[in-house]
Amino acid sequence: MVPLSYYLLLSGFLFACGVAGFLIRRNIITIFMSIELMLNGVNLSFVAFAARWHSLSGHVFVFFVMLVAAAEAAVGLAIIIAVYRTRETLNVDRMNLLKL
């Protein structure tokens, strides 16, 4: 038996690492991966709460989060490719114009 709070601590740590990576990294692909890390942290707390309350709704929500993450990854990486084609850089400090 593992206390629920251990799972929540791990989930919070993963989310915090995602936020820190989003803020301190300068490569746009790594920033995108930090967002995925945040989503994974949230998924863990969904599953832990589902096990705690003996309910399956949390699992269904994790399923939806994964679907949205897949859609987000497809569109986001396409945007990264389009930006790289015009700017020729992946550094977010150099992407300071919305104009192409």
Add this chain to the structure above:
Amino acid sequence: MLSVHLILFLLFGAVCVAGAVNLLMQRHPINSALSLIAVMAALAGEYLLLGAEFVAAVQVIVYAGAIMVLFVFVIMLLNAGEEERSAGSRVAWLLGIPGLLTGSLLVAWVLLRHAGTDTLAVGGNYGAGANYGSPPAIGQLLFHEFLLPFEITSILILIAVLGAVALATKPETPAEGGN
């Protein structure tokens, strides 16, 4: 008292923590991507411990499989090299690190205050019989209670596919047509 459940939780949790920290520390995006794959695989183990078999399988197939393949593919397609670091502002360091420590310690204290009581423990018997977390049980829920959100996500995926194709194709030169 170290039960098998707790030992496995600590093992997978250590892999998760190490992978997440490594993702922050590495300078090359491909190393970050590989450590993210390790985090996702270890999270699938945690899901199995929580009785979420279907979610664990989907985590490996969709997240560690499909999404990360897309990431690695884009990193290699764009030939991403080591990132250049810019120095952060000094105020951010002076305020950020004490603030981060205080906040995380506060959250840890609030969460761990009730860790000893049995009512919050997770694991072992999950109720709802042996069916808990199996694909049939999730499918029942997905196609009855959550039917409308499920259909809406299918539209979302369709739009995402169209958007990705439209964004990633090379724009035509203005001389050939279009605007």
